[in-house]
Amino acid sequence: MNTRAGQARSAAWLIAPALIVLAIVIGYPILRAIFLSFQADRSLDPTTGLFVEGGFAGFDHYLYWLSNRCMSPSGNVSTCPPGVLATDFWPAVRITLFFTVVTVLLETILGMIMALIMNGEYKGRGLVRAAVLIPWAIPTAVTAKLWQFIFADRGIVNSLFDTSISWTTDPWAARSAVIIADVWKTAPFMALLILAGLQMIPKDVYEAARVDGANRWQQFIQITMPLVKPALMVAVLFRTLDALRMYDLPVIMISSSSNSPTATISQLVVEDMRQNNFNSASALSTLIFLLIFAVAFIMIRFLGADISGQRGLKKRKVPGMGRRRKAAAEEEKQEVPA
Amino acid sequence: MSKATRSMIGHYLGVIFIMFWGLAPFYWMVVVALRDQRYTFDTTPWPTHITLQNFRDALATDKGNDFLGAIGNSLIISVTTTALAVAVGVFTAYALARLEFPGKGIVTGIILAASMFPGIALVTPLFQLFGDLNWIGTYQAMIIPNISFALPLTIYTLVSFFRQLPWELEEAARVDGASRGQAFRLVLLPLAAPALFTTAILAFIATWNEFMLARQLSTTATEPVTVAIARFSGPSAFEYPYASIMAAGALVTIPLIIMVLIFQRRIVSGLTAGGVKA
Numbered sequence: 001m002n003t004r005a006g007q008a009r010s011a012a013w014l015i016a017p018a019l020i021v022l023a024i025v026i027g028y029p030i031l032r033a034i035f036l037s038f039q040a041d042r043s044l045d046p047t048t049g050l051f052v053e054g055g056f057a058g059f060d061h062y063l064y065w066l067s068n069r070c071m072s073p074s075g076n077v078s079t080c081p082p083g084v085l086a087t088d089f090w091p092a093v094r095i096t097l098f099f100t101v102v103t104v105l106l107e108t109i110l111g112m113i114m115a116l117i118m119n120g121e122y123k124g125r126g127l128v129r130a131a132v133l134i135p136w137a138i139p140t141a142v143t144a145k146l147w148q149f150i151f152a153d154r155g156i157v158n159s160l161f162d163t164s165i166s167w168t169t170d171p172w173a174a175r176s177a178v179i180i181a182d183v184w185k186t187a188p189f190m191a192l193l194i195l196a197g198l199q200m201i202p203k204d205v206y207e208a209a210r211v212d213g214a215n216r217w218q219q220f221i222q223i224t225m226p227l228v229k230p231a232l233m234v235a236v237l238f239r240t241l242d243a244l245r246m247y248d249l250p251v252i253m254i255s256s257s258s259n260s261p262t263a264t265i266s267q268l269v270v271e272d273m274r275q276n277n278f279n280s281a282s283a284l285s286t287l288i289f290l291l292i293f294a295v296a297f298i299m300i301r302f303l304g305a306d307i308s309g310q311r312g313l314k315k316r317k318v319p320g321m322g323r324r325r326k327a328a329a330e331e332e333k334q335e336v337p338a
Numbered sequence: 339m340s341k342a343t344r345s346m347i348g349h350y351l352g353v354i355f356i357m358f359w360g361l362a363p364f365y366w367m368v369v370v371a372l373r374d375q376r377y378t379f380d381t382t383p384w385p386t387h388i389t390l391q392n393f394r395d396a397l398a399t400d401k402g403n404d405f406l407g408a409i410g411n412s413l414i415i416s417v418t419t420t421a422l423a424v425a426v427g428v429f430t431a432y433a434l435a436r437l438e439f440p441g442k443g444i445v446t447g448i449i450l451a452a453s454m455f456p457g458i459a460l461v462t463p464l465f466q467l468f469g470d471l472n473w474i475g476t477y478q479a480m481i482i483p484n485i486s487f488a489l490p491l492t493i494y495t496l497v498s499f500f501r502q503l504p505w506e507l508e509e510a511a512r513v514d515g516a517s518r519g520q521a522f523r524l525v526l527l528p529l530a531a532p533a534l535f536t537t538a539i540l541a542f543i544a545t546w547n548e549f550m551l552a553r554q555l556s557t558t559a560t561e562p563v564t565v566a567i568a569r570f571s572g573p574s575a576f577e578y579p580y581a582s583i584m585a586a587g588a589l590v591t592i593p594l595i596i597m598v599l600i601f602q603r604r605i606v607s608g609l610t611a612g613g614v615k616a
Contacts, residue, residue, distance in 0.1 A: 011433040033459060036466075126603070129606055131361050152578075245456040245458050248550060281462040285461065
């Protein structure tokens with residue numbers, strides 16, 4: 001009964017429900033989006049005056065976004081005039097990538113600093129950890145409203161620094177405001193993930209380094225960085241993927257318009273969909289989907305972000321069962337981490 | 339001053355910096371929520387002109403807001419999504435953590451890919467599909483898409499928890515004659531309860547905070563708090579209702595903060611066990 005075949009059979013039953021649910025909530029919509037992205041829009045047949053289904057459109061919708069290729073009702077192909085959503089595509093891509101690079105970079109640096117501070121032995125550790133969880137727990141919609149208020153024309157930032165910057169309308173001020181709000185919300189989250197990595201580093205490694213005369217900085221570069229890298233890379237990967245689909249903050253803080261200075265590609269999809277352009281919106285969301293998976297693939301393959309969770313798992317604790325496992329974990333600490 | 343003292347002072351300065359980072363903006367929200375709205379832009383760092391009027395404005399229904407209704411909607415959507423995700427996910431997580439079977443790598447890959455999946459790619463097909471089904475403005479129109487991120491998150495977190503459970507006990511129960519189901523139910527489930535609970539908290543918070551899908555797929559009757567807050571209109575048509583929005587924000591956030599304070603240790607272990615997304 002405990003045979004391999006038996007295990008495989010029970011596994012199939014246990015896994016099937018989740019796979020079926022995922023097939024319905026993700027698989028079906030994504031296939032439908034891909035199908036729609038190759039469909040031509042319904043159009044009015046000039047001879048009969050009736051709406052006809054569009055049929056196959058090839059890559060028209062993709063070219064519409066990627067090379068601003070518009071088609072007039074009579075079938076002439078030209079570059080899209082200003083005001084067509086397609087012209088917002090490349091600016092939105094640039095803004096999304098800019099936000100991603102800047103926020104993830106700032107969050108990694110700040111998260112690392114916070115994690116190093118939190119890693120020590122001191123009173124009130126629980127309090128600090130709870131404080132760090134607050135930005136993470138506040139809904140992004142509330143975060144957006146809160147920072148919109150902080151950056152209001154007569155808000156606390158302008159009052160404290162005695163400035164009169166219009167943070168929500170000036171393009172670069174608006175972008176900075178979004179970046180600050182995002183970094184505020186997620187740098188602590190990053191810190192927690194890095195902290196978990198730091199706590200897996202055995203103390204005696206530092207002991208040995210000190211004996212060998214390594215200073216604090218050398219210890220950080222030679223020991224901390226390489227050993228914390230797996231945890232760091234996972235955190236960076238998830239943050240990057242999250243930043244690439246940024247939507248809530250710019251929409252609520254600044255504007256939901258797709259030509260605002262902070263418009264991201266996700267915003268553009270929604271805008272296009274709201275204008276009932278389901279086919280081109282599907283093409284755009286398929287492009288985002290491809291972009292995110294390409295980035296994930298590159299980061300996992302070439303930067304060594306190990307998300308399978310196999311490595312280092314042994315030393316992590318389960319809540320509520322600390323004591324029993326601690327003894328076992330102590331023994332395992334003797335092993336050199338891979 | 340000795341080197342040790344200096345490093346200790348530096349350390350506590352760092353701790354104060356982190357506390358300030360986490361608490362200051364939230365504190366400011368509460369201060370403004372409690373302050374008479376004529377003084378909203380006062381910069382006094384502690385509560386002055388204290389009133390509960392902003393909370394009354396936030397809950398008032400005469401300006402097209404229905405904040406209590408939105409809280410109810412959020413609860414219905416989040417609780418149902420979480421329950422479904424945990425109920426379905428726990429079996430898969432058990433199989434992935436515990437059983438050997440062909441295709442395990444592929445299943446793990448599917449779950450991971452699903453957990454990285456961008457919700458924005460679902461919006462258009464679902465909006466069109468739910469429109470055809472006349473589902474826009476129903477609860478299922480929000481629960482179904484929420485499952486798409488809650489279920490992978492649940493499985494992912496549970497697998498990392500389950501890998502650390504003392505499975506020897508299961509073996510022992512099996513040797514004593516318990517079936518696999520009995521061993522799971524009587525021995526492992528009690529041990530796994532904290533992990534299930536933590537995972538449920540994470541899934542609940544993720545669903546409670548969702549905005550993008552809800553904004554497209556809800557109507558005023560079914561909108562959750564995140565959407566309600568984003569389109570909040572205040573007591574005066576001429577002034578942006580910051581004070582009542584801050585009050586509304588405080589109302590939504592305080593239950594979450596209490597949850598975070600109580601379950602802080604568990605939430606942290608859950609987040610780091612799965613390396614979950616924010």
